[in-house]
Amino acid sequence: MTSRDDFAFAKLDRLAARSLKRTLAETDRLAALKIIESERVPVALPLKKARRFARALNLPEPESCIVPLILGEAEAALAASTSLAEAGYLVTAIRPSTVLEGSARLRFTFTAGHDDTKVEQLAEAVSGLVPAAA
Numbered sequence: 503m504t505s506r507d508d509f510a511f512a513k514l515d516r517l518a519a520r521s522l523k524r525t526l527a528e529t530d531r532l533a534a535l536k537i538i539e540s541e542r543v544p545v546a547l548p549l550k551k552a553r554r555f556a557r558a559l560n561l562p563e564p565e566s567c568i569v570p571l572i573l574g575e576a577e578a579a580l581a582a583s584t585s586l587a588e589a590g591y592l593v594t595a596i597r598p599s600t601v602l603e604g605s606a607r608l609r610f611t612f613t614a615g616h617d618d619t620k621v622e623q624l625a626e627a628v629s630g631l632v633p634a635a636a
Contacts, residue, residue, distance in 0.1 A: 574606060
Protein backbone atom coordinates (compact mmCIF):
# COMPACT_ATOMS: atom_id res chain seq x y z
CA MET A 503 0.00 0.00 0.00
CA THR A 504 1.35 3.41 -0.91
CA SER A 505 1.17 6.63 1.06
CA ARG A 506 -1.38 7.79 -1.52
CA ASP A 507 -3.60 4.85 -0.53
CA ASP A 508 -3.13 5.73 3.14
CA PHE A 509 -4.24 9.28 2.38
CA ALA A 510 -7.33 8.01 0.54
CA PHE A 511 -8.29 5.70 3.41
CA ALA A 512 -7.76 8.46 5.97
CA LYS A 513 -10.00 10.74 3.93
CA LEU A 514 -12.68 8.05 3.75
CA ASP A 515 -12.41 7.53 7.52
CA ARG A 516 -12.99 11.25 8.13
CA LEU A 517 -15.98 11.30 5.78
CA ALA A 518 -17.47 8.23 7.44
CA ALA A 519 -16.96 9.75 10.89
CA ARG A 520 -18.68 13.00 9.84
CA SER A 521 -21.56 11.06 8.34
CA LEU A 522 -21.94 9.00 11.50
CA LYS A 523 -21.89 12.14 13.67
CA ARG A 524 -24.62 13.72 11.52
CA THR A 525 -26.71 10.54 11.71
CA LEU A 526 -26.36 10.37 15.49
CA ALA A 527 -27.20 14.06 15.87
CA GLU A 528 -30.32 13.63 13.74
CA THR A 529 -31.32 10.56 15.77
CA ASP A 530 -30.92 12.53 19.01
CA ARG A 531 -32.92 15.43 17.59
CA LEU A 532 -35.78 13.16 16.55
CA ALA A 533 -35.77 11.43 19.95
CA ALA A 534 -35.97 14.81 21.70
CA LEU A 535 -38.89 15.88 19.50
CA LYS A 536 -40.74 12.65 20.29
CA ILE A 537 -40.32 13.32 24.02
CA ILE A 538 -41.59 16.88 23.63
CA GLU A 539 -44.58 15.73 21.59
CA SER A 540 -45.48 12.85 23.91
CA GLU A 541 -44.99 14.71 27.19
CA ARG A 542 -46.86 17.98 26.69
CA VAL A 543 -47.57 18.46 30.40
CA PRO A 544 -43.90 18.65 31.56
CA VAL A 545 -43.14 20.97 28.65
CA ALA A 546 -45.92 23.35 29.78
CA LEU A 547 -44.94 23.31 33.46
CA PRO A 548 -42.22 26.01 33.36
CA LEU A 549 -44.65 28.55 31.88
CA LYS A 550 -47.31 27.56 34.40
CA LYS A 551 -44.86 28.12 37.26
CA ALA A 552 -43.72 31.46 35.82
CA ARG A 553 -47.33 32.61 35.57
CA ARG A 554 -48.06 31.54 39.15
CA PHE A 555 -45.04 33.55 40.32
CA ALA A 556 -46.03 36.62 38.29
CA ARG A 557 -49.62 36.52 39.58
CA ALA A 558 -48.40 36.37 43.17
CA LEU A 559 -46.47 39.61 42.59
CA ASN A 560 -49.07 41.33 40.38
CA LEU A 561 -46.62 41.32 37.47
CA PRO A 562 -47.65 41.14 33.81
CA GLU A 563 -48.42 37.61 32.66
CA PRO A 564 -45.25 36.14 31.11
CA GLU A 565 -45.23 34.46 27.71
CA SER A 566 -42.24 32.27 28.55
CA CYS A 567 -40.65 30.66 31.58
CA ILE A 568 -38.59 33.83 32.13
CA VAL A 569 -40.02 36.57 34.36
CA PRO A 570 -38.19 39.90 34.49
CA LEU A 571 -38.60 42.25 37.44
CA ILE A 572 -37.31 45.73 36.61
CA LEU A 573 -35.74 47.43 39.61
CA GLY A 574 -34.09 50.39 37.88
CA GLU A 575 -30.57 50.88 39.17
CA ALA A 576 -27.86 48.24 38.76
CA GLU A 577 -26.98 48.44 42.46
CA ALA A 578 -30.57 47.61 43.44
CA ALA A 579 -30.63 44.59 41.14
CA LEU A 580 -27.28 43.35 42.47
CA ALA A 581 -28.33 43.83 46.09
CA ALA A 582 -31.61 41.99 45.49
CA SER A 583 -29.84 39.15 43.67
CA THR A 584 -27.34 38.83 46.52
CA SER A 585 -30.08 38.87 49.14
CA LEU A 586 -32.03 36.18 47.31
CA ALA A 587 -28.85 34.09 46.91
CA GLU A 588 -28.35 34.26 50.68
CA ALA A 589 -31.91 32.94 51.05
CA GLY A 590 -31.06 30.05 48.71
CA TYR A 591 -32.41 31.33 45.38
CA LEU A 592 -30.35 31.72 42.22
CA VAL A 593 -31.71 34.85 40.55
CA THR A 594 -29.65 36.70 37.97
CA ALA A 595 -29.24 40.48 38.06
CA ILE A 596 -29.29 41.88 34.51
CA ARG A 597 -27.55 45.24 34.27
CA PRO A 598 -26.27 47.73 31.70
CA SER A 599 -24.86 47.20 29.08
CA THR A 600 -27.16 44.21 28.61
CA VAL A 601 -30.15 46.47 29.31
CA LEU A 602 -30.55 50.24 29.16
CA GLU A 603 -29.39 52.44 32.03
CA GLY A 604 -32.11 52.70 34.65
CA SER A 605 -33.73 49.39 33.65
CA ALA A 606 -31.63 46.86 35.58
CA ARG A 607 -33.68 43.86 36.55
CA LEU A 608 -33.85 40.48 38.13
CA ARG A 609 -34.41 37.58 35.78
CA PHE A 610 -36.34 34.63 37.20
CA THR A 611 -36.21 31.46 35.12
CA PHE A 612 -38.52 28.55 35.94
CA THR A 613 -38.21 24.88 35.06
CA ALA A 614 -40.54 21.89 35.40
CA GLY A 615 -38.36 20.75 38.30
CA HIS A 616 -39.12 23.75 40.50
CA ASP A 617 -41.40 22.77 43.36
CA ASP A 618 -44.65 24.80 43.55
CA THR A 619 -44.08 25.49 47.24
CA LYS A 620 -40.63 26.88 46.45
CA VAL A 621 -42.10 29.10 43.73
CA GLU A 622 -44.57 30.51 46.27
CA GLN A 623 -41.79 30.97 48.84
CA LEU A 624 -39.70 32.80 46.25
CA ALA A 625 -42.61 35.13 45.49
CA GLU A 626 -42.92 35.86 49.21
CA ALA A 627 -39.19 36.56 49.49
CA VAL A 628 -39.30 38.88 46.49
CA SER A 629 -42.38 40.75 47.70
CA GLY A 630 -40.66 41.41 51.02
CA LEU A 631 -37.46 42.43 49.32
CA VAL A 632 -39.01 44.63 46.64
CA PRO A 633 -42.10 46.43 47.97
CA ALA A 634 -42.91 47.81 44.50
CA ALA A 635 -43.51 44.24 43.30
CA ALA A 636 -46.16 43.52 45.95
